[in-house]
Amino acid sequence: MTDGLPTTYSDPVHIAVIGGTGLQQLPGYVPVAVLNPLTPWGHASAPIHILKHNNTPIAFLSRHGEHHQFAPHEVPNRANIAALRSIGVRCVIAFSAVGSLREEIKPRDFVVPDQIIDRTKGVRPFTFFEKGVVGHVGFADPFDDKLAKVVRECGHALAGDGVVLHDQGTVICMEGPQFSTRAESNMYRAWGGSIINMSALPESKLAREAEISYQMICMATDYDCWHSSEDVDVEMVMANMGANGDNAKRLVGAVLDELSKEGHEALVGGKHWEGSVAGMLKFMTKEKGRGEEGAKNAEFLFPQVWQ
Numbered sequence: 001m002t003d004g005l006p007t008t009y010s011d012p013v014h015i016a017v018i019g020g021t022g023l024q025q026l027p028g029y030v031p032v033a034v035l036n037p038l039t040p041w042g043h044a045s046a047p048i049h050i051l052k053h054n055n056t057p058i059a060f061l062s063r064h065g066e067h068h069q070f071a072p073h074e075v076p077n078r079a080n081i082a083a084l085r086s087i088g089v090r091c092v093i094a095f096s097a098v099g100s101l102r103e104e105i106k107p108r109d110f111v112v113p114d115q116i117i118d119r120t121k122g123v124r125p126f127t128f129f130e131k132g133v134v135g136h137v138g139f140a141d142p143f144d145d146k147l148a149k150v151v152r153e154c155g156h157a158l159a160g161d162g163v164v165l166h167d168q169g170t171v172i173c174m175e176g177p178q179f180s181t182r183a184e185s186n187m188y189r190a191w192g193g194s195i196i197n198m199s200a201l202p203e204s205k206l207a208r209e210a211e212i213s214y215q216m217i218c219m220a221t222d223y224d225c226w227h228s229s230e231d232v233d234v235e236m237v238m239a240n241m242g243a244n245g246d247n248a249k250r251l252v253g254a255v256l257d258e259l260s261k262e263g264h265e266a267l268v269g270g271k272h273w274e275g276s277v278a279g280m281l282k283f284m285t286k287e288k289g290r291g292e293e294g295a296k297n298a299e300f301l302f303p304q305v306w307q
């Protein structure tokens with residue numbers, strides 16, 4: 001037992017929310033269990049809280065840990081995604097605090113991005129497939145369009161509550177943990193970047209490798225440094241996140257409301273990704289060349305993969 005709650009949950013949990021900076025919990029939900037599965041990549045960044053929403057179980061995971069102790073490059077992304085998959089998750093709504101690279105994306109606005117530019121530096125483990133198991137997944141559209149549609153509709157329905165939501169955007173995922181220089185910030189604008197964070201990658205790549213439907217919801221917490229002579233700082237990010245936290249929770253709540261309705265079972269069950277990766281793994285590396293450790297790791301994600 002953790003906090004007096006059961007540490008097992010017998011039913012599969014299909015939907016998860018990954019909370020980012022300023023969204024370390026989802027208050028107002030009834031927790032029914034706390035899970036901490038061990039994966040081949042270690043434990044997730046925090047115990048996974050199972051919450052009940054309209055009778056649908058939802059998993060909540062705090063990306064930077066319960067106390068925000070993991071820097072962006074230290075987040076155990078493989079353990080996070082593998083742990084979620086192991087409890088049944090096939091659909092992830094990932095929340096992120098971002099800097100704005102566009103005048104029209106104002107601090108406290110929400111963005112449902114549709115593209116990513118990778119500016120991480122290769123220091124984060126970025127794939128499940130290695131050690132004698134080779135796998136290549138398509139990543140042309142890094143987010144899930146079907147899930148994005150639901151998020152966009154929910155966001156627009158909250159316009160009366162002061163939720164401003166931009167339907168598209170390219171997120172620049174930088175390494176950090178330091179913020180950008182002004183030259184970099186201007187370069188990202190010239191590249192067509194809309195917003196910037198430090199966590200879209202490899203989280204979204206790993207979700208794709210794990211056949212999980214994944215959409216990030218971003219909230220602008222600042223104009224990145226291209227905008228003024230002022231520097232971005234953490235106080236600014238946290239202040240805007242705090243001030244607009246209610247809207248963030250309202251938006252997440254509306255998305256969960258919608259996803260837990262009848263008619264979305266195939267989407268939240270990730271049916272449109274099912275078999276896409278496991279099938280490819282099986283024929284990619286021939287059995288003779290398959291590494292024992294890599295094969296066992298892949299089996300953790302896809303238990304029947306080699307049968």
Ligand SMILES: CSC[C@H]1O[C@H](OP(=O)(O)O)[C@H](O)[C@@H]1O
Pocket residue numbers: 019020021022063064072095096097098176197198199200234237
């Ligand atoms: C505290 S500012 C930088 C930090 O905020 C964002 O976190 P998250 O994406 O988890 O909400 C950004 O990606 C950086 O990690």
Ligand SMILES: Nc1ncnc2[nH]cnc12
Pocket residue numbers: 097098099100174179180196197198221222223224225232237
């Ligand atoms: N300006 C910024 N750059 C990178 N990550 C951020 N997260 C929030 N604001 C950010």
